[in-house]
Amino acid sequence: MSKRKRKENRLGILKKIIISLSITAAVVIAALYFLKMYYFVSPDVKITGKADVVEYILTDSPNYKRSGKLAVKGIMLHSVGSPQPDAKSYADVFGAEDYTRSGVHAFIDAKTGEVYHTLPWNRVAWHCGGDGNLTHIGIEMCETDHEYYDDNGELHITDVQKAGQDAKRAYNSAVRIFAELSKAYGLDPLEDGVIISHNEGYEAGIASNHGDPEHYWEKTGLGYTMDGFRKDVYNLINE
Numbered sequence: 001m002s003k004r005k006r007k008e009n010r011l012g013i014l015k016k017i018i019i020s021l022s023i024t025a026a027v028v029i030a031a032l033y034f035l036k037m038y039y040f041v042s043p044d045v046k047i048t049g050k051a052d053v054v055e056y057i058l059t060d061s062p063n064y065k066r067s068g069k070l071a072v073k074g075i076m077l078h079s080v081g082s083p084q085p086d087a088k089s090y091a092d093v094f095g096a097e098d099y100t101r102s103g104v105h106a107f108i109d110a111k112t113g114e115v116y117h118t119l120p121w122n123r124v125a126w127h128c129g130g131d132g133n134l135t136h137i138g139i140e141m142c143e144t145d146h147e148y149y150d151d152n153g154e155l156h157i158t159d160v161q162k163a164g165q166d167a168k169r170a171y172n173s174a175v176r177i178f179a180e181l182s183k184a185y186g187l188d189p190l191e192d193g194v195i196i197s198h199n200e201g202y203e204a205g206i207a208s209n210h211g212d213p214e215h216y217w218e219k220t221g222l223g224y225t226m227d228g229f230r231k232d233v234y235n236l237i238n239e
Helices: 003-038 062-066 087-094 160-185 198-203 214-220 226-237
Strands: 053-055 074-079 106-108 115-117 136-141 147-149 155-157 195-197
Touching: 074 160, 074 198, 087 106, 087 115, 106 160, 136 160, 155 214, 160 214, 160 226, 195 198, 195 226
Parallel strands: 053 115, 074 136, 074 195, 106 136
Antiparallel strands: 106 115, 147 155
16 A cells, blocks of 8 residues: 555544544533533522512413523513503413514513513523523513604603603512522622623623613603612612
């Protein structure tokens, strides 16, 4: 056998070894991901504190049926982006068997302050359109019916006083449920990236391009901010 032929054989063997190692590495990585998603996950918890929680798990929804388990690293706050304060109405839409657009762990009713718990806290929800789905619980505050969005997506408040009452009610409930979830999962509300808004998730590169809930709070004139929200959650935990 010529030197050239022997060299080609050695290169062929080396190529096969590299391909075999690459396949093995890919299998190992996939196995580790599977273990992380389905075994090394946060436990589900029952909220028994001050939040008025309505258990309304959407077991028929594609999000419930198709998503894996969640290793809870934080909680993301949203607002729904439409003049519909009723949490159950949203839950019923998201719970349909053919609703594949998105999912969320809970909706907060703007008129009652009730928290409709729609997915297990430790199940991945399709709430932010990015990698934040794999790390953060997602909770939506319903918005007041004293508002409308124009054709450009701009929010307008039609009754500042009533809208403010609805926004305050949802905010207060959000503080309570975030505090209880933070305690249950050992989260520090003041640590970077733990409690964030959808808007902050976008800025961090783990969520789609949304401005909620800051855009909503700004229009209500109540002076709410995410820094203030995080401090309120922290204070409630430590009161």
